[in-house]
Amino acid sequence: MQTIGLVGGMSWESSAAYYEALNQGVEERVGGLSSAKTVMTSVDFAEVTALQEQERWDDVAEILAGAARGVEAAGADFLLLCTTTFHRVADQVAGAVDIPLLHLADVVADACKAERLDSVGFLGTTFAMSRSFFTDRVADHGLTVHVPDEKHHEMLNRVIYDELVHGKVLDTSRRAVVELIDELWDAGAGGVILGCTELELLVHQADADIPVFPCTTLHVAAALDRALA
Template sequence: MMRTIGLLGGMSWESSAEYYRLLNEETRERLGGHHCAKSILLTVDFADIEAMQREGRWDDAAHALAEAATSLERAGADMVLLCTNTMHRVADAIEAAVDVPFVHLVDATARRVAAAGITTVGLLATRFTMEMDFYRDRMRHHGVEAMVPDEPDRAIVHDVIYQELTQGRVEDSSREEYRRIIAGLARRGAQGVILGCTEITLLVGPADSPVPVFDSTRIHVETAVELALGGPA
Protein backbone atom coordinates (compact mmCIF):
# COMPACT_ATOMS: atom_id res chain seq x y z
CA MET A 1 0.00 0.00 0.00
CA MET A 2 1.35 3.40 -0.94
CA ARG A 3 1.94 5.90 1.84
CA THR A 4 0.53 9.41 1.52
CA ILE A 5 2.96 12.09 0.37
CA GLY A 6 2.44 15.56 1.79
CA LEU A 7 3.41 18.33 -0.63
CA LEU A 8 4.22 21.73 0.86
CA GLY A 9 3.92 23.99 -2.16
CA GLY A 10 3.03 27.39 -3.54
CA MET A 11 6.64 28.57 -3.99
CA SER A 12 5.73 29.10 -6.83
CA TRP A 13 2.53 27.39 -7.98
CA GLU A 14 4.35 26.57 -11.25
CA SER A 15 6.82 24.62 -9.15
CA SER A 16 4.04 22.82 -7.29
CA ALA A 17 2.30 21.89 -10.54
CA GLU A 18 5.54 20.37 -11.81
CA TYR A 19 5.96 18.39 -8.57
CA TYR A 20 2.41 17.07 -8.83
CA ARG A 21 2.85 16.06 -12.47
CA LEU A 22 6.17 14.30 -11.86
CA LEU A 23 4.89 12.59 -8.73
CA ASN A 24 1.99 11.01 -10.55
CA GLU A 25 4.02 10.12 -13.64
CA GLU A 26 6.62 8.38 -11.49
CA THR A 27 3.94 6.47 -9.59
CA ARG A 28 2.23 5.33 -12.78
CA GLU A 29 5.56 4.29 -14.28
CA ARG A 30 6.31 2.12 -11.25
CA LEU A 31 2.83 0.68 -10.65
CA GLY A 32 1.25 0.86 -14.11
CA GLY A 33 -2.40 1.04 -15.04
CA HIS A 34 -4.43 3.85 -13.54
CA HIS A 35 -2.29 4.26 -10.44
CA CYS A 36 -1.51 7.73 -9.19
CA ALA A 37 0.22 8.98 -6.07
CA LYS A 38 -1.61 9.26 -2.77
CA SER A 39 -0.90 12.85 -1.90
CA ILE A 40 -2.03 15.95 -0.07
CA LEU A 41 -1.05 19.39 -1.41
CA LEU A 42 -0.98 22.48 0.78
CA THR A 43 -0.02 25.74 -0.90
CA VAL A 44 1.16 28.89 0.81
CA ASP A 45 0.95 32.34 -0.76
CA PHE A 46 4.25 32.89 -2.55
CA ALA A 47 3.84 36.68 -2.27
CA ASP A 48 4.20 36.34 1.51
CA ILE A 49 7.17 33.99 1.30
CA GLU A 50 8.92 36.05 -1.38
CA ALA A 51 8.65 39.16 0.80
CA MET A 52 10.19 37.25 3.72
CA GLN A 53 13.05 36.12 1.45
CA ARG A 54 13.67 39.61 0.13
CA GLU A 55 13.58 41.17 3.60
CA GLY A 56 15.75 38.49 5.20
CA ARG A 57 12.96 37.35 7.55
CA TRP A 58 13.99 33.70 7.45
CA ASP A 59 12.74 33.00 10.99
CA ASP A 60 9.26 34.16 9.96
CA ALA A 61 9.42 31.95 6.88
CA ALA A 62 10.56 29.00 8.98
CA HIS A 63 7.63 29.48 11.35
CA ALA A 64 5.09 29.78 8.51
CA LEU A 65 6.34 26.67 6.71
CA ALA A 66 6.67 24.64 9.90
CA GLU A 67 3.02 25.40 10.69
CA ALA A 68 2.03 24.41 7.17
CA ALA A 69 3.94 21.14 7.51
CA THR A 70 2.14 20.29 10.74
CA SER A 71 -1.15 20.90 8.93
CA LEU A 72 -0.11 18.37 6.31
CA GLU A 73 0.72 15.85 9.01
CA ARG A 74 -2.63 16.39 10.73
CA ALA A 75 -4.35 15.89 7.37
CA GLY A 76 -2.81 12.45 7.06
CA ALA A 77 0.52 12.89 5.28
CA ASP A 78 2.99 10.08 6.01
CA MET A 79 5.93 12.21 4.88
CA VAL A 80 6.58 15.82 3.88
CA LEU A 81 8.13 17.18 0.67
CA LEU A 82 8.98 20.86 0.53
CA CYS A 83 8.37 21.70 -3.14
CA THR A 84 11.14 24.27 -3.52
CA ASN A 85 14.93 24.35 -3.35
CA THR A 86 15.38 27.82 -1.86
CA MET A 87 13.20 27.29 1.19
CA HIS A 88 15.29 24.32 2.24
CA ARG A 89 17.15 27.18 3.91
CA VAL A 90 14.65 26.57 6.75
CA ALA A 91 14.38 22.79 6.38
CA ASP A 92 15.63 22.11 9.90
CA ALA A 93 12.71 24.01 11.43
CA ILE A 94 10.22 22.15 9.24
CA GLU A 95 11.74 18.76 10.02
CA ALA A 96 11.67 19.52 13.75
CA ALA A 97 7.97 20.45 13.60
CA VAL A 98 6.72 17.09 12.28
CA ASP A 99 6.92 13.50 13.45
CA VAL A 100 6.73 12.01 9.96
CA PRO A 101 9.81 11.80 7.69
CA PHE A 102 10.95 14.99 5.97
CA VAL A 103 12.42 14.06 2.58
CA HIS A 104 15.34 16.47 2.18
CA LEU A 105 15.91 17.59 -1.39
CA VAL A 106 19.61 18.36 -1.02
CA ASP A 107 20.40 14.96 0.49
CA ALA A 108 18.55 13.19 -2.32
CA THR A 109 20.30 15.24 -5.00
CA ALA A 110 23.76 14.92 -3.47
CA ARG A 111 23.43 11.15 -3.18
CA ARG A 112 22.49 10.93 -6.86
CA VAL A 113 25.42 13.12 -7.91
CA ALA A 114 27.87 11.15 -5.77
CA ALA A 115 26.53 7.85 -7.12
CA ALA A 116 27.41 9.08 -10.62
CA GLY A 117 31.02 9.46 -9.53
CA ILE A 118 30.89 13.26 -9.73
CA THR A 119 32.69 15.31 -7.09
CA THR A 120 32.39 18.81 -8.57
CA VAL A 121 29.07 20.07 -9.88
CA GLY A 122 27.70 23.40 -11.06
CA LEU A 123 24.65 24.80 -9.29
CA LEU A 124 21.99 26.96 -10.94
CA ALA A 125 19.37 28.27 -8.55
CA THR A 126 18.02 31.42 -6.95
CA ARG A 127 20.55 33.88 -5.59
CA PHE A 128 19.65 32.74 -2.06
CA THR A 129 20.47 29.12 -2.85
CA MET A 130 23.64 29.95 -4.79
CA GLU A 131 25.06 32.43 -2.29
CA MET A 132 24.00 31.11 1.11
CA ASP A 133 25.83 28.20 2.71
CA PHE A 134 22.92 25.86 3.45
CA TYR A 135 22.88 24.09 0.07
CA ARG A 136 26.59 23.83 -0.66
CA ASP A 137 27.49 22.86 2.90
CA ARG A 138 24.99 20.02 2.86
CA MET A 139 26.34 18.85 -0.49
CA ARG A 140 29.83 18.72 1.02
CA HIS A 141 28.60 16.25 3.65
CA HIS A 142 28.11 13.85 0.74
CA GLY A 143 31.54 14.55 -0.75
CA VAL A 144 30.27 16.86 -3.50
CA GLU A 145 31.58 20.37 -4.10
CA ALA A 146 29.10 22.77 -5.74
CA MET A 147 30.35 25.75 -7.75
CA VAL A 148 28.16 28.66 -8.77
CA PRO A 149 28.37 31.18 -11.62
CA ASP A 150 30.25 34.44 -11.16
CA GLU A 151 28.51 37.78 -11.08
CA PRO A 152 26.74 39.07 -13.12
CA ASP A 153 25.65 35.60 -14.24
CA ARG A 154 24.20 34.80 -10.80
CA ALA A 155 22.01 37.87 -11.20
CA ILE A 156 20.85 36.67 -14.63
CA VAL A 157 19.98 33.20 -13.33
CA HIS A 158 18.08 34.65 -10.36
CA ASP A 159 16.24 37.35 -12.31
CA VAL A 160 15.06 34.91 -14.97
CA ILE A 161 13.54 32.73 -12.23
CA TYR A 162 11.72 35.53 -10.42
CA GLN A 163 10.87 37.89 -13.27
CA GLU A 164 10.03 35.30 -15.93
CA LEU A 165 9.63 31.66 -14.92
CA THR A 166 7.59 32.22 -11.76
CA GLN A 167 5.43 34.58 -13.83
CA GLY A 168 4.75 31.91 -16.44
CA ARG A 169 7.14 33.35 -19.05
CA VAL A 170 9.63 31.13 -20.90
CA GLU A 171 11.89 33.20 -23.15
CA ASP A 172 14.25 31.86 -25.84
CA SER A 173 16.75 34.61 -25.06
CA SER A 174 16.91 33.45 -21.44
CA ARG A 175 17.43 29.86 -22.56
CA GLU A 176 20.45 31.00 -24.55
CA GLU A 177 21.82 32.83 -21.52
CA TYR A 178 21.41 29.74 -19.35
CA ARG A 179 23.14 27.61 -21.98
CA ARG A 180 26.06 30.05 -21.99
CA ILE A 181 26.28 30.02 -18.20
CA ILE A 182 26.15 26.21 -18.04
CA ALA A 183 28.94 25.96 -20.63
CA GLY A 184 31.00 28.37 -18.54
CA LEU A 185 30.61 26.21 -15.44
CA ALA A 186 31.72 23.18 -17.45
CA ARG A 187 34.81 25.03 -18.64
CA ARG A 188 35.64 25.85 -15.01
CA GLY A 189 35.61 22.16 -14.12
CA ALA A 190 32.01 21.25 -13.32
CA GLN A 191 31.53 17.57 -14.15
CA GLY A 192 27.76 17.99 -14.05
CA VAL A 193 25.19 20.68 -13.32
CA ILE A 194 22.33 20.75 -10.81
CA LEU A 195 19.11 22.48 -11.85
CA GLY A 196 18.55 23.66 -8.30
CA CYS A 197 15.23 25.41 -8.77
CA THR A 198 12.09 23.67 -10.00
CA GLU A 199 11.17 26.44 -12.43
CA ILE A 200 14.52 26.12 -14.25
CA THR A 201 13.39 22.81 -15.70
CA LEU A 202 10.73 24.75 -17.61
CA LEU A 203 13.58 26.48 -19.47
CA VAL A 204 16.52 24.09 -19.93
CA GLY A 205 17.29 20.39 -19.70
CA PRO A 206 19.94 17.81 -20.63
CA ALA A 207 20.01 18.90 -24.28
CA ASP A 208 21.17 22.35 -23.18
CA SER A 209 24.25 21.17 -21.29
CA PRO A 210 27.63 19.71 -22.32
CA VAL A 211 27.80 17.82 -19.00
CA PRO A 212 25.27 15.59 -17.20
CA VAL A 213 22.26 17.41 -15.77
CA PHE A 214 20.77 16.60 -12.37
CA ASP A 215 17.17 17.78 -12.05
CA SER A 216 16.77 18.23 -8.31
CA THR A 217 12.97 18.23 -8.56
CA ARG A 218 12.78 14.93 -10.40
CA ILE A 219 15.34 13.36 -8.04
CA HIS A 220 13.36 14.61 -5.04
CA VAL A 221 10.15 13.12 -6.43
CA GLU A 222 11.76 9.79 -7.28
CA THR A 223 13.15 9.56 -3.75
CA ALA A 224 9.75 10.30 -2.23
CA VAL A 225 7.92 7.74 -4.37
CA GLU A 226 10.53 5.12 -3.45
CA LEU A 227 9.93 5.87 0.24
CA ALA A 228 6.14 5.91 -0.21
CA LEU A 229 6.27 2.45 -1.78
CA GLY A 230 8.27 1.05 1.10
CA GLY A 231 11.80 1.49 -0.17
CA PRO A 232 14.71 3.40 1.41
CA ALA A 233 14.46 7.15 1.80
Protein backbone atom coordinates in the same frame (compact mmCIF):
# COMPACT_ATOMS: atom_id res chain seq x y z
CA MET B 1 1.41 3.08 -0.85
CA GLN B 2 2.44 5.78 1.60
CA THR B 3 0.94 9.27 1.49
CA ILE B 4 3.37 11.97 0.33
CA GLY B 5 3.11 15.32 2.10
CA LEU B 6 3.88 18.44 0.06
CA VAL B 7 4.45 22.01 1.22
CA GLY B 8 4.01 24.01 -1.96
CA GLY B 9 3.20 27.41 -3.39
CA MET B 10 6.84 28.46 -3.91
CA SER B 11 5.90 29.00 -6.79
CA TRP B 12 2.61 27.43 -7.87
CA GLU B 13 4.38 26.44 -11.12
CA SER B 14 6.77 24.41 -8.99
CA SER B 15 3.94 22.80 -7.03
CA ALA B 16 2.11 21.88 -10.23
CA ALA B 17 5.28 20.25 -11.56
CA TYR B 18 5.62 18.16 -8.39
CA TYR B 19 1.99 17.07 -8.45
CA GLU B 20 2.05 16.14 -12.12
CA ALA B 21 5.36 14.28 -11.90
CA LEU B 22 4.31 12.30 -8.81
CA ASN B 23 1.12 11.11 -10.47
CA GLN B 24 2.82 10.33 -13.77
CA GLY B 25 5.44 8.38 -11.84
CA VAL B 26 2.90 6.25 -10.01
CA GLU B 27 1.07 5.58 -13.27
CA GLU B 28 4.32 4.45 -14.90
CA ARG B 29 5.47 2.32 -11.97
CA VAL B 30 2.16 0.77 -10.90
CA GLY B 31 -0.02 1.05 -13.98
CA GLY B 32 -3.75 0.92 -14.43
CA LEU B 33 -5.69 3.73 -12.79
CA SER B 34 -3.16 4.19 -9.98
CA SER B 35 -2.27 7.71 -8.88
CA ALA B 36 -0.19 9.20 -6.08
CA LYS B 37 -1.57 9.52 -2.56
CA THR B 38 -0.68 13.12 -1.66
CA VAL B 39 -1.57 15.87 0.77
CA MET B 40 -0.54 19.40 -0.21
CA THR B 41 -0.65 22.73 1.58
CA SER B 42 0.14 25.74 -0.57
CA VAL B 43 1.49 28.95 0.97
CA ASP B 44 1.42 32.49 -0.44
CA PHE B 45 4.63 32.92 -2.46
CA ALA B 46 4.45 36.71 -2.22
CA GLU B 47 4.28 36.59 1.57
CA VAL B 48 7.20 34.23 2.14
CA THR B 49 9.32 35.97 -0.55
CA ALA B 50 8.79 39.33 1.14
CA LEU B 51 9.86 37.83 4.47
CA GLN B 52 12.90 36.25 2.79
CA GLU B 53 13.96 39.62 1.38
CA GLN B 54 13.69 41.10 4.87
CA GLU B 55 15.74 38.20 6.32
CA ARG B 56 12.83 37.34 8.63
CA TRP B 57 13.62 33.66 8.59
CA ASP B 58 11.95 32.86 11.90
CA ASP B 59 8.70 34.09 10.38
CA VAL B 60 9.26 32.04 7.22
CA ALA B 61 9.98 28.98 9.35
CA GLU B 62 6.78 29.54 11.35
CA ILE B 63 4.67 29.67 8.18
CA LEU B 64 6.23 26.60 6.59
CA ALA B 65 6.25 24.66 9.85
CA GLY B 66 2.57 25.40 10.27
CA ALA B 67 1.92 24.17 6.75
CA ALA B 68 3.94 21.03 7.46
CA ARG B 69 1.96 20.32 10.63
CA GLY B 70 -1.24 20.60 8.62
CA VAL B 71 0.06 18.13 6.07
CA GLU B 72 1.06 15.75 8.85
CA ALA B 73 -2.35 16.06 10.49
CA ALA B 74 -3.99 15.24 7.15
CA GLY B 75 -2.24 11.88 7.09
CA ALA B 76 1.08 12.31 5.29
CA ASP B 77 3.72 9.67 6.04
CA PHE B 78 6.66 11.88 5.04
CA LEU B 79 7.25 15.40 3.83
CA LEU B 80 8.70 17.30 0.85
CA LEU B 81 9.34 21.03 0.60
CA CYS B 82 8.55 21.89 -3.03
CA THR B 83 11.27 24.53 -3.22
CA THR B 84 15.03 24.94 -3.10
CA THR B 85 15.42 28.46 -1.72
CA PHE B 86 13.18 27.84 1.27
CA HIS B 87 15.16 24.79 2.30
CA ARG B 88 16.94 27.53 4.24
CA VAL B 89 14.51 26.63 7.05
CA ALA B 90 14.29 22.89 6.37
CA ASP B 91 15.73 21.97 9.76
CA GLN B 92 13.14 24.09 11.58
CA VAL B 93 10.34 22.55 9.52
CA ALA B 94 11.64 19.03 10.14
CA GLY B 95 11.77 19.75 13.86
CA ALA B 96 8.13 20.85 13.88
CA VAL B 97 6.71 17.50 12.74
CA ASP B 98 7.02 13.85 13.69
CA ILE B 99 7.23 12.55 10.12
CA PRO B 100 10.51 12.44 8.13
CA LEU B 101 11.46 15.29 5.79
CA LEU B 102 13.07 14.13 2.55
CA HIS B 103 15.74 16.83 2.17
CA LEU B 104 16.32 17.91 -1.42
CA ALA B 105 20.07 18.49 -1.05
CA ASP B 106 20.62 14.93 0.19
CA VAL B 107 18.65 13.50 -2.74
CA VAL B 108 20.56 15.53 -5.32
CA ALA B 109 23.95 14.81 -3.77
CA ASP B 110 23.20 11.08 -3.82
CA ALA B 111 22.37 11.32 -7.54
CA CYS B 112 25.62 13.13 -8.28
CA LYS B 113 27.62 10.56 -6.32
CA ALA B 114 25.87 7.75 -8.18
CA GLU B 115 27.36 9.22 -11.37
CA ARG B 116 30.80 9.08 -9.71
CA LEU B 117 31.18 12.86 -9.76
CA ASP B 118 33.28 14.74 -7.24
CA SER B 119 32.55 18.27 -8.52
CA VAL B 120 29.27 19.85 -9.62
CA GLY B 121 27.90 23.25 -10.56
CA PHE B 122 24.83 24.77 -8.95
CA LEU B 123 22.28 27.11 -10.55
CA GLY B 124 19.42 28.65 -8.61
CA THR B 125 18.06 31.89 -7.23
CA THR B 126 20.49 34.60 -6.18
CA PHE B 127 19.72 33.78 -2.57
CA ALA B 128 20.44 30.06 -2.99
CA MET B 129 23.67 30.74 -4.91
CA SER B 130 25.01 33.46 -2.63
CA ARG B 131 24.23 31.68 0.66
CA SER B 132 25.69 28.32 1.57
CA PHE B 133 22.78 26.57 3.30
CA PHE B 134 22.10 24.31 0.29
CA THR B 135 25.52 24.00 -1.32
CA ASP B 136 27.13 23.22 2.06
CA ARG B 137 24.73 20.32 2.57
CA VAL B 138 25.59 19.01 -0.90
CA ALA B 139 29.29 19.45 -0.10
CA ASP B 140 28.82 17.43 3.11
CA HIS B 141 28.45 14.42 0.82
CA GLY B 142 32.02 14.87 -0.41
CA LEU B 143 31.28 17.02 -3.46
CA THR B 144 32.93 20.28 -4.52
CA VAL B 145 30.23 22.75 -5.54
CA HIS B 146 30.79 25.58 -8.04
CA VAL B 147 28.39 28.52 -8.45
CA PRO B 148 28.39 31.10 -11.26
CA ASP B 149 30.26 34.35 -10.84
CA GLU B 150 28.22 36.92 -8.92
CA LYS B 151 27.87 39.07 -12.05
CA HIS B 152 25.49 36.43 -13.47
CA HIS B 153 23.22 36.16 -10.43
CA GLU B 154 20.89 39.01 -11.37
CA MET B 155 20.27 37.50 -14.81
CA LEU B 156 19.36 34.12 -13.34
CA ASN B 157 17.07 35.71 -10.78
CA ARG B 158 15.32 37.69 -13.52
CA VAL B 159 14.80 34.58 -15.63
CA ILE B 160 13.34 32.70 -12.66
CA TYR B 161 11.14 35.39 -11.11
CA ASP B 162 10.13 37.46 -14.14
CA GLU B 163 9.72 34.63 -16.63
CA LEU B 164 9.63 31.04 -15.41
CA VAL B 165 7.40 31.44 -12.35
CA HIS B 166 4.86 32.97 -14.76
CA GLY B 167 5.22 30.11 -17.23
CA LYS B 168 7.29 32.07 -19.77
CA VAL B 169 10.00 29.94 -21.41
CA LEU B 170 12.21 31.98 -23.74
CA ASP B 171 14.91 30.70 -26.09
CA THR B 172 17.11 33.70 -25.35
CA SER B 173 17.09 32.84 -21.66
CA ARG B 174 17.82 29.18 -22.41
CA ARG B 175 20.91 30.17 -24.39
CA ALA B 176 22.10 32.44 -21.58
CA VAL B 177 21.73 29.70 -18.96
CA VAL B 178 23.44 27.12 -21.18
CA GLU B 179 26.38 29.52 -21.51
CA LEU B 180 26.59 29.56 -17.71
CA ILE B 181 26.64 25.77 -17.66
CA ASP B 182 29.57 25.84 -20.09
CA GLU B 183 31.39 28.27 -17.78
CA LEU B 184 30.84 25.96 -14.82
CA TRP B 185 32.21 23.09 -16.89
CA ASP B 186 35.31 25.16 -17.66
CA ALA B 187 35.65 25.82 -13.91
CA GLY B 188 35.82 22.09 -13.21
CA ALA B 189 32.21 21.02 -12.70
CA GLY B 190 31.51 17.51 -13.95
CA GLY B 191 27.76 18.10 -13.90
CA VAL B 192 25.27 20.83 -13.01
CA ILE B 193 22.45 20.92 -10.47
CA LEU B 194 19.33 22.77 -11.59
CA GLY B 195 18.64 24.09 -8.11
CA CYS B 196 15.28 25.65 -8.86
CA THR B 197 12.21 23.77 -10.03
CA GLU B 198 11.40 26.36 -12.66
CA LEU B 199 14.81 25.95 -14.32
CA GLU B 200 13.69 22.48 -15.38
CA LEU B 201 11.12 24.17 -17.61
CA LEU B 202 13.98 25.90 -19.43
CA VAL B 203 16.99 23.58 -19.57
CA HIS B 204 17.09 19.88 -20.38
CA GLN B 205 19.84 17.30 -20.74
CA ALA B 206 19.86 17.74 -24.52
CA ASP B 207 20.87 21.39 -24.03
CA ALA B 208 24.07 20.64 -22.08
CA ASP B 209 27.34 18.82 -22.69
CA ILE B 210 27.66 17.67 -19.07
CA PRO B 211 25.20 15.72 -16.87
CA VAL B 212 22.24 17.78 -15.70
CA PHE B 213 20.67 17.02 -12.31
CA PRO B 214 17.09 18.38 -12.20
CA CYS B 215 16.18 18.80 -8.54
CA THR B 216 12.44 18.32 -8.84
CA THR B 217 12.70 15.22 -11.02
CA LEU B 218 15.16 13.65 -8.58
CA HIS B 219 13.10 14.69 -5.53
CA VAL B 220 9.99 13.14 -7.05
CA ALA B 221 11.80 9.90 -7.91
CA ALA B 222 13.13 9.59 -4.35
CA ALA B 223 9.64 10.28 -2.95
CA LEU B 224 8.15 7.58 -5.14
CA ASP B 225 10.86 5.11 -4.10
CA ARG B 226 9.88 5.72 -0.48
CA ALA B 227 6.11 5.79 -1.02
CA LEU B 228 6.06 2.59 -3.07
CA ALA B 229 8.68 0.62 -1.15
